[in-house]
Amino acid sequence: MSADMRTILAIETSCDDTCAAVVTEDGVVHSNLIASQMDHDRFGGVVPEVASRRHLELLDGVVGAALADADVSLAEVDAVAATRGPGLIGALLVGFSYAKALASTAGLPLVPVDHLQGHVSANFLHPSVFDPPFVCLVASGGHTFLARVEQRHGYEILGATTDDAAGEAFDKGARLLGLGYPGGAALDQLASTGDANAIDFPRTYVGDLDFSFSGIKTSLLYKLKALPDGDFESAKADLAASYQSAVVEMLVKRIEQAVQRTGIDRVAIGGGVAANSLLRRRVTELGVEVKVPPRSLCTDNAAMIGSAAFAISPLQPGQYSELDAYPSGSPIAV
Amino acid sequence: MSELAIDTATAACAVALRVNGQTFCHAPAPGRMLERPAHAKELLPAIEGLCSESRTDLAELSAIAVGIGPGAFTGLRIGVSTARAIATANGLGLVPVSSLETLVAGGGTERTVIAMIDARRNEIFYRVGEGPDSLATPAETLSLARDAVARGPVLAVGDGALKIREQLLEVGADVPPSDDDRHVVSGSVMLDIAASRTTLAPEGVTPNYIRAPDAKVSSRESWLVESGAK
Ligand SMILES: [Zn+2]
Numbered sequence: 346m347s348a349d350m351r352t353i354l355a356i357e358t359s360c361d362d363t364c365a366a367v368v369t370e371d372g373v374v375h376s377n378l379i380a381s382q383m384d385h386d387r388f389g390g391v392v393p394e395v396a397s398r399r400h401l402e403l404l405d406g407v408v409g410a411a412l413a414d415a416d417v418s419l420a421e422v423d424a425v426a427a428t429r430g431p432g433l434i435g436a437l438l439v440g441f442s443y444a445k446a447l448a449s450t451a452g453l454p455l456v457p458v459d460h461l462q463g464h465v466s467a468n469f470l471h472p473s474v475f476d477p478p479f480v481c482l483v484a485s486g487g488h489t490f491l492a493r494v495e496q497r498h499g500y501e502i503l504g505a506t507t508d509d510a511a512g513e514a515f516d517k518g519a520r521l522l523g524l525g526y527p528g529g530a531a532l533d534q535l536a537s538t539g540d541a542n543a544i545d546f547p548r549t550y551v552g553d554l555d556f557s558f559s560g561i562k563t564s565l566l567y568k569l570k571a572l573p574d575g576d577f578e579s580a581k582a583d584l585a586a587s588y589q590s591a592v593v594e595m596l597v598k599r600i601e602q603a604v605q606r607t608g609i610d611r612v613a614i615g616g617g618v619a620a621n622s623l624l625r626r627r628v629t630e631l632g633v634e635v636k637v638p639p640r641s642l643c644t645d646n647a648a649m650i651g652s653a654a655f656a657i658s659p660l661q662p663g664q665y666s667e668l669d670a671y672p673s674g675s676p677i678a679v
Numbered sequence: 680m681s682e683l684a685i686d687t688a689t690a691a692c693a694v695a696l697r698v699n700g701q702t703f704c705h706a707p708a709p710g711r712m713l714e715r716p717a718h719a720k721e722l723l724p725a726i727e728g729l730c731s732e733s734r735t736d737l738a739e740l741s742a743i744a745v746g747i748g749p750g751a752f753t754g755l756r757i758g759v760s761t762a763r764a765i766a767t768a769n770g771l772g773l774v775p776v777s778s779l780e781t782l783v784a785g786g787g788t789e790r791t792v793i794a795m796i797d798a799r800r801n802e803i804f805y806r807v808g809e810g811p812d813s814l815a816t817p818a819e820t821l822s823l824a825r826d827a828v829a830r831g832p833v834l835a836v837g838d839g840a841l842k843i844r845e846q847l848l849e850v851g852a853d854v855p856p857s858d859d860d861r862h863v864v865s866g867s868v869m870l871d872i873a874a875s876r877t878t879l880a881p882e883g884v885t886p887n888y889i890r891a892p893d894a895k896v897s898s899r900e901s902w903l904v905e906s907g908a909k
Contacts, residue, residue, distance in 0.1 A: 401885060445764075
């Protein structure tokens with residue numbers, strides 16, 4: 346690692362993944378550790394108190410491993426970055442308190458990072474750096490929004506979900522189809538064996554460029570309830586394929602409209618939903634330049650937080666001691 | 680020699696720094712216990728303040744003790760996470776100390792001390808003298824206090840004791856008024872306790888929650904439960 350290059354240790358604990366990473370300002374990811382918490386499966390969702398407890402158990406090990414994997418010591422780090430919000434407040438505070446105290450003790454600057462900015466900034470990392478301007482869709486189990494990105498810090502929200510996140514729509518659909526939680530990947534797989542035109546699902550378009558997924562999930566629930574006994578197994582794949590196709594179509598339609606509206610024909614996709622094979626395929630069919638970071642940079646991770654940190658002026662020791670985390674809102678979105 | 684103690688089990692953010700035998704304390708007014716906790720904003724400035732007051736470098740500590748509760752979960756984690764990071768950056772281990780044990784020790788040795796920390800939901804974390812840290816309803820802790828009074832004089836301290844102060848007085852226990860320092864965890868007393876305790880690896884120090892986590896799922900999945908699909 347070059348000595349004249351700024352190096353950041355980043356920490357992310359906004360939901361149920363305990364993450365730490367080391368990145369340099371050239372966008373190279375030297376380590377990117379993600380400890381996924383599996384404890385939530387049996388509850389069918391993220392339990393905030395369980396997530397916070399696990400973060401505390403895992404964090405030291407994950408931070409230590411991120412430094413070791415990158416072959417750097419804390420003394421060689423130039424700044425500590427951490428997610429300040431939005432997210433589960435108890436979970437955020439584990440990582441944010443740790444980052445503040447670690448930076449203060451080591452005499453390092455701290456860069457508080459907005460989680461959503463992190464998803465946008467994942468595009469500035471190797472192996473394929475994608476520079477603004479671009480239209481960015483971030484769709485995960487926790488958030489779904491469309492942004493216009495003109496520089497490396499800040500973005501303009503063009504549209505956002507008014508109810509569920511797209512990832513929730515997939516996870517809930519998967520759960521209704523008996524595929525467990527989180528079932529996005531299983532739904533994707535089952536859908537590939539079904540007919541996407543077999544069953545009609547409603548497409549909902551709200552606001553200007555906003556999203557709504559509550560109607561489609563209710564529709565799936567009613568279709569399942571109306572299904573005659575014994576027909577479930579044979580209808581499952583078609584339901585999955587048709588449901589997935591409808592959700593993806595709603596996302597792609599909004600991307601297409603955002604491209605038209607902004608005149609920016611470059612599109613980046615992030616968040617866990619970016620792993621969906623149909624979404625990836627349909628977006629490439631739009632005839633615009635498309636960037637989808639590798640999966641490890643799409644789902645929640647700390648490398649993206651480190652990437653965002655390079656475009657934010659760091660707070661010096663003494664300036665960040667009183668900083669609190671925030672559960673909702675995004676103070677840096679313009 | 681510079682030793683740091685942190686406790687965030689209650690709304691009062693207790694920090695002490697002992698440098699060559701001289702103790703510097705951040706001790707919030709007892710009334711703070713009845714307010715909303717603000718550890719995220721208060722803890723690190725308090726630690727840094729004591730360091731500059733005592734001209735100690737936070738990176739040159741020789742020992743760190745941390746209160747592991749029981750108490751409010753989020754506050755506890757802020758304290759433990761902060762202590763772990765400071766320990767890790769110093770290459771040190773951590774000494775976990777029960778927050779109830781510190782309260783009991785702060786109550787002196789003449790009487791049986793019952794320490795109580797408000798556990799909300801009409802429950803109280805408590806410890807009788809050298810007994811174990813436990814959880815009970817106010818009625819149960821009152822009957823414990825009554826039994827203890829039958830054996831000798833009793834002092835009850837902590838924000839949990841203030842919650843049921845009138846009833847405790849009725850059964851014969853002494854409860855100091857709400858502005859008494861003995862109701863607040865003392866960082867200085869913690870340092871005394873920690874002096875004879877084993878140091879653990881930072882990642883091995885976790886809060887003593889006592890209560891299991893609520894299996895309440897965040898908004899993500901609540902719809903399924905409501906819809907009866909689950
Ligand atoms: Zn996210």
